[in-house]
Amino acid sequence: MENHNTHFDDRFIEEVKNANDIVEIISKYVDLKRAGDSYKGLCPFHNEKTPSFMVSENKQIFKCFGCGEGGNVITFLMKKENISFFEAIKLLCENARIELPVNNISSEENLKNYEKKQRMYDLHIELARYYFDNMQKNIENSMDYLKNRGIDEKTVRKFGLGYEVRKSSAIEYLYNHGYTKQELLDSMIFRQKNDELYSIFFSRVMYPIFDYRNRVVAFGGRITGSGEPKYLNSPESIIFKKKEQLYGLNLVRKYNAKRIILVEGYMDVIRLNQKGIVGAVASLGTSLTKEQSEIIKKQNKKVYICYDSDKAGRVATVRAIDILQSVGVKPYIISLEGYKDPDEFFNKNKTSDFMVKIENAISPLSFLIDNIKSEYNINIYSQKLEFIDKASELIKSSNDAIEMEYQTKRLAEITNMSVKSIGVKVYGQYFSPKQFQLNQKSDEKIVKKVFPHIENSDTQTNEKKLIDIISKKPDCIRYIMDILNMDDITDDSFREHYSKFLGSNGADLEPKNEEYKILRKLALFTKIDILQKKLKKLEQSQNMDVEEISFMMEEKIKIIKLISNLKEDIKGLI
Ligand SMILES: [Zn+2]
Structure with a gap:
């Protein structure tokens, strides 16, 4: 070869x-x-x-x-x-x-480029080391600021935070470590005036900006005294492309975070991590870009947006929803209403409170509707009508049946209108709220017609009804084997019956007859009953630590999803 x-x-x-x-x-x-x-x-x-x-x-x-x-x-x-x-x-x-x-064949230029990049990574590491040592030497100046922001010593180390005092002090240091004037200029951190180099950073707490591979590619600086701008980032360089960079992504990967939480700035990332919440990332001095969204998508995790709760933050959230959805990511929105940002939230709340906020995160559509609502006073009739018009249009534009049903009911609740009148707005004049019902009761007549021997079916649980039917027509088990597992069944004799049929194939089934439909529906309802019991149990558990809470929430989300899938299956049978 x-x-x-x-x-x-x-x-x-x-x-x-x-x-x-x-x-x-x-x-x-x-x-x-x-x-x-x-x-x-x-x-x-x-x-x-x-x-x-x-x-x-x-x-x-x-x-x-x-x-x-x-x-x-x-x-x-x-x-x-x-x-x-x-x-x-x-x-x-x-x-x-x-x-x-x-x-x-690698061209000379390619090679040079590669070497140049390697040198630039090394220069940044060296500089980060220098800033870090500076912080330790000037701890009283810088630590004051950090303490005010609630940052502890451990976090300083974890994020490699540093300090830069003067415009020129780092230059000598880098020269001594073998870097040339041109390399300093190429880093974009240093500039030249009258033949003299100076640093764009001074009197600032320095945040090394790591790429996802844990390499320092740039710095952010926060001024410690008064002065402008408050935050300053390295300009772009051969190793720093702002629109492709997400602060905190290295930690998402290091800790294999279950979720990504998009926040506004690096202080938010640091604060969340210090509180034991992993997964926070921030774009750097720009609004979220398409490139960043694609990087987020690649991580294959559930995505949350937690921007500031002021007007600017809401506008940024709308934009982020848009750009994330354009690359196929459906984000959930965490609301910190009553607090300006995560920083302020943690001044008064604990980690577990934030976990609850994550659990209560809302869908993009819910956020967009709430956002429109904030522009209206719905206590005034004409404004309420306008709000309903705009919100209904939004709901209509969704192509998710469950989301549409949910939002229709939610809008009715928000505006104190009937589901019927909101439903007509969304689904058209022939809408009837009955479309939303699972219609369990109306089945009773059919159940009795198809299985006349079943007793007093109105008051029995779904599982009991199933057992009743199957004890008289054991063959029917084959209709529902794919829905109910052995573990799902609580009744011992039913489980025994059931086990006899497992393994036999249902190839000779004649689906789509009444018997088939009813049994499947009963099995689906039984499954939902079982899952809802599980859900209740989860909700009642107490005294959990952060790990357990997040595990419980993952479980809950799984179960809720399962239930909504089963409900869809039931609708398919009606
Ligand atoms: Zn192997």
């Missing part, structure tokens, strides 16, 4: 590997779970039921302890996609938006 390796310079290959995260690439093929410092999953190269396939984020390699396969991100793609080295490099270049060298 031809050795494609020779076409590329080693350093170019190194750059391609650097620009692609192996965890992100393999996650497209394997469901990876965090395991200590590494990730674990079912091996894609051999058949296994317990995971022995490991991916190391630090080392950027994979290894299967079952079949022995192993390698880097390039060899993974070659094996998995059955493609050549060249094709794998091409895929990875596309993924990381790197230009493929002309004629597959």
Whole structure:
């Protein structure tokens, strides 16, 4: 086989590997779970039921302890996609938006560029170290500010916060570490005036800005005294593209956060992390960009927006909803009403209070309707009508049946109108609130007609009805096996009946007859009953810590989703 390796310079290959995260690439093929410092999953190269396939984020390699396969991100793609080295490099270049060298040979310019970037990363690390030491030396000046913002010593270390005193002090330091004047200028942190260099940062608390791979690519500075601007960020450089950068993303990945919480600034990110809430990210001095939204999407996590609750924050939220939805992410909106921002919220509240806010996050449509409502005084009749018109238009534009039903009921509640009149606005003049009902009662007649031997069906639970029918017509079990699991059933004799039929196939079923419909509906209702009991139990649990609360919420969300899916199934049978 031809050795494609020779076409590329080693350093170019190194750059391609650097620009692609192996965890992100393999996650497209394997469901990876965090395991200590590494990730674990079912091996894609051999058949296994317990995971022995490991991916190391630090080392950027994979290894299967079952079949022995192993390698880097390039060899993974070659094996998995059955493609050549060249094709794998091409895929990875596309993924990381790197230009493929002309004629597959690294040009002199490409090489220089790569070296320049590496030097720039090193310069930033050196500078971060310098600022950090400065902070420790000037702790009384800077710590005052930090204490006022509720930032503790531990957080200073975790985020590598530093301090810069004078316009010129860092220059000597960088020269002593071998960096040239041109390199200082290229960092965009230093400027030249009358042949003298000076730093754009001084008298500022310095926040290193990390990229998702944990490299320092820029700095943010917050002035400690009075002066403008309050916040200042590094200008863009060869390693810092603002619109592709999300502050805090490195920590989302490090802690494998369950969710991403979009906040306005880096102080919010720091505050949330200090409170033990992982997943916060902020765009830097710009509103959310399409590039950032795509990066958020790649993380494959539930997304929340938690911007400031003032007018500007609401406008930014509307824009963020728009841009996230345009790349296919449905965000939920956390409302901190009564508090300006997360910072102010935590002055008066605990971590668990914020978890409750997450739990109560609303859908984009709910937020947009509330946002419109804030422009009207709905106690005045004419304004109320205008609000209803605008909100109904919004609801109509949704293409999610459940969301539409929910919002119709919600709007009726907000405006103190009947579901009927709001429904007509949304669904048209033939709307009847009965469309929203599951119509359990009206089934009773049909149940009795199809299964005349069933007793007193009005007062029985759904499970009892099922048992009744099945004890007389055991064959019917096959209609509902895919809905109810053995574990779902509480009645012992029913479970015994049930187990006899498991494993037999339902190929000779004649679906779509009345019997089939009724049994499936009963089974679905039974399942909903069971899930609702579970939900109640979860809600009643007390004295939980943060971990447990977040686990409980994940469970709740899962169950609520399941229930709404089942309700959809029931509608399909009506
Ligand atoms: Zn394997």
